[in-house]
Each structure stands twice: as C-alpha cells, then as structure tokens.
Amino acid sequence: MAKQSKSLQNQEAPDKELKKVRDKDEQSLLLFNTEALISHRPDNVEEEIHQLQNGRQFTIKEVKDIISDMAREYSPMFPNSKPFFKLMYKLSGWNHLNPNDFIKPPVVATYIKKYIYARFKKDVLPILLAKDNPLVSGYVRKYKLFQFLNDEGLLLLEQYIQEAIDVMQDAKDWYDFELQYTAKYELSVQLKCLAN
Known part of the structure; x- marks a missing residue:
C-alpha cells in the first residue's frame, strides 16, 4: 500500500x-x-471604427480632423443676421429679453451644447470642453467652443445651426422643437410631464 x-x-x-x-x-x-x-x-488605431449604441459610427481620426490645437480668431458663428437666437427666445417665451444682446441667459450655452455640438461625433464635445479656456467673468469664457474647430468642423457647425433653425421655424414652442429635432437627428431628449 x-x-x-x-x-x-x-x-x-x-x-x-x-x-x-x-x-x-x-x-x-x-x-x-x-x-x-x-x-x-486596422494598422492605424485612429482609423478603427467605433460604434455607439444608437448605431452612429466614428473614428478617432475623424474627431481629431475637426478640432484644432489652438483657438482661431473670433468670427461669430451665431450672428444676429441668422434667426437662431430670435427663434430660440420666441419658442422659449423670453419676450422680455433681447436676443441680440451679447450676454445670453446661461441656459443658452447648455442648449447649444445639447442640440448643436451633440451632433458632432461622440468625443468632439468632451475634447472641446477640455481645452484651456479660462473664465473671463461670471460664466463667460475667453473662447467660444467653435474657435477650436478647424475649417471642416466649422462647415459642419454651420450645417447643424441651419438645420436647427429649419426645425425651429416649424415648432410651436421650445419643447416641440426639442421633440422634433431630437427625433430627426437621433439625439436624446428629456421628456417632460405636462400638467393638464
């Protein structure tokens, strides 16, 4: 044993x-x-295709191709000659405010990020927000986000602004704009409970 x-x-x-x-x-x-x-x-990792849950696809190269390292000289992308702010103020019921004033209510910046910059590829807005952009006073920053976009990025931004204007022109109010715009361009929206 x-x-x-x-x-x-x-x-x-x-x-x-x-x-x-x-x-x-x-x-x-x-x-x-x-x-x-x-x-x-892919041999180049920046060309690897990433897909979001909503089906949108992008590459890191595409994101980098529309963002520049340095802020460009200021030239307005939302000039008063475009009805963007007039329509936003009208749809929001801000009749007591002047849409041509340079200083806008802080929520305007939120709307622009949420409905205009959100149209870019997923990583664009976080990269733009991470740029060195100090506060000048209150909530006003030294640079506008679009100053960090290159020529291709500015063309896309112009397109997104015009498409927002087109939807605003047909909307009854700001919430109606949010519903129409987010459905048309596959963005998320916070649904509101409306009291009868």
Whole structure:
C-alpha cells in the first residue's frame, strides 16, 4: 500500500509540473497575444471604427480632423443676421429679453451644447470642453467652443445651426422643437410631464 502511494505521488509530481507549465503558457498567450483574438484591427488605431449604441459610427481620426490645437480668431458663428437666437427666445417665451444682446441667459450655452455640438461625433464635445479656456467673468469664457474647430468642423457647425433653425421655424414652442429635432437627428431628449 505504501509502495502504491509513493508511486502515485511520483506520478502526480510530473503532472503538477506539466499543469503549471501549461497554465503559464496559457497566461502568456492571453497577456501577449490578445491582438490575435481580434478578427481584423486596422494598422492605424485612429482609423478603427467605433460604434455607439444608437448605431452612429466614428473614428478617432475623424474627431481629431475637426478640432484644432489652438483657438482661431473670433468670427461669430451665431450672428444676429441668422434667426437662431430670435427663434430660440420666441419658442422659449423670453419676450422680455433681447436676443441680440451679447450676454445670453446661461441656459443658452447648455442648449447649444445639447442640440448643436451633440451632433458632432461622440468625443468632439468632451475634447472641446477640455481645452484651456479660462473664465473671463461670471460664466463667460475667453473662447467660444467653435474657435477650436478647424475649417471642416466649422462647415459642419454651420450645417447643424441651419438645420436647427429649419426645425425651429416649424415648432410651436421650445419643447416641440426639442421633440422634433431630437427625433430627426437621433439625439436624446428629456421628456417632460405636462400638467393638464
């Protein structure tokens, strides 16, 4: 009986060592060969396609292609000649405020981020917000976000502004605009409970 026990122990020792070697090999494969598990990965990671839950796709290169490193000279993207703010104020019921005033209610900046800049690829707005842009006074920043967009980004911004204006012109009020615009351009909206 003692001979059998000793024989089994002698046999188990090489098996344990073999198992350790196999485990170590498996760990090495997992750590160092994970790329082989991915079906196809582009040579340039910036060109790898990312997909959001809503189906929109983008690449890091596309995001970087519309953002510049330095702020460009100021030239208004929301000039008073465009009815963007007039329509926003009208739909919001802000009849006591002048839409041509340079300083706007703080919620206007929120609306612009939520409905205009949200149209860009997912990573654009966070990158723009992370730019060095100090407060000048109150909630007014030194640069407008669009000053960090390159020419291609500015063209897209102009398009998004015009598309917002087109929807605003058909809306009954600001909430109606939010519903129409977010449905048309697949953006999220906070639904409101309206009291009868």
